Amino acid sequence: MILSNFEVKFFQQLEAFFKEYSFGLLIEQKQFRKATQNGFQNVIFSITEAQKEYWIEVNFGIRDEFIEQLAQQFLHTFNVRGNRSSANTLVISFGKFQNLKYFRFRITDDESLHITLEEIRQFFKQWGFNFLEEAASLHKIDDLLNDMPAKPCRYLYNQIHRCFKGVIAAKLTDNNSFTTITNIYRNFLLKNANDEELLNFERLISFLHFYNPN
Known part of the structure; x- marks a missing residue:
């Protein structure tokens, strides 16, 4: 997978923050992931470019390994082994979590990028990481x-x-x-x-x- 210069820059600027909370960067999968006793927690980014603007959607959730190992035996829509091993048990978007319909971040310049990065950091410090810890139960x-x-x-x-x-x-x-x-x-x-x-x-x-x- 070839990442754009913007994507590389974006993930690099978030890497240190997520590392503080024990999340490692899986850049090929465009996510940060933290291993847990029963699976993992992850924060997934979808980045699209349109007319010199970047639109970023953020999803986050957890995988319970036992539930997934059992469920995937009966869910034949996941035919690729890699998809099965990385499937989330729970996942929700940044916008839906806050009842913001169809929300995505819009990046047009360095200033909007800086604001977006800070908003992502603040969200996970205040709500996101707590939810992920609770949802792992x-x-x-x-x-x-x-x-x-x-x-x-x-x-x-x-x-x-x-x-x-x-x-x-x-x-x-x-x-x-x-x-x-x-x-x-x-x-x-x-x-x-x-x-x-x-x-x-x-x-x-x-x-x-x-x-x-x-």
Whole structure:
């Protein structure tokens, strides 16, 4: 992957800040990542250029290795091994986290770049890093995915994947609403998923019924 001069400059100017919080730069994947006991936390940047302007979208989230290892066995949309090993369990954008619709940073000159970098640093110091630490907890994952199962989850873009990961989290936390959650997700998939996804969901549920996390 060839990065533009702007992208290299952008990541270099954030590298020292994220390093203070134990996040290493994975420049090929355009993200900073911190290993955790059960997976990782990451901050992902999407940078596009249009008419001498740069637009930057920031996403951040976590991966729970056990949930992903199990979920990816039933999610055949991830056919590339690299995608499977780096898939997020939870991910949300900078804008959505703050209820800012379709938010992206706009860079037109050095001054707007400086302002953007500082805003990113301040956001993660005040809110972002705390959220990532909390979200690494299995019970927090269960809460964020399954608190309102009948409504879209703001912490995952793919709502079909949410159903698979949600029931796994509910099983692992011994959620008393596991059966209700399962039925709600099944009804959602009946309306939105293809036949293979429906079959794989039922296979996952059958597996979880006999699975004992202890």
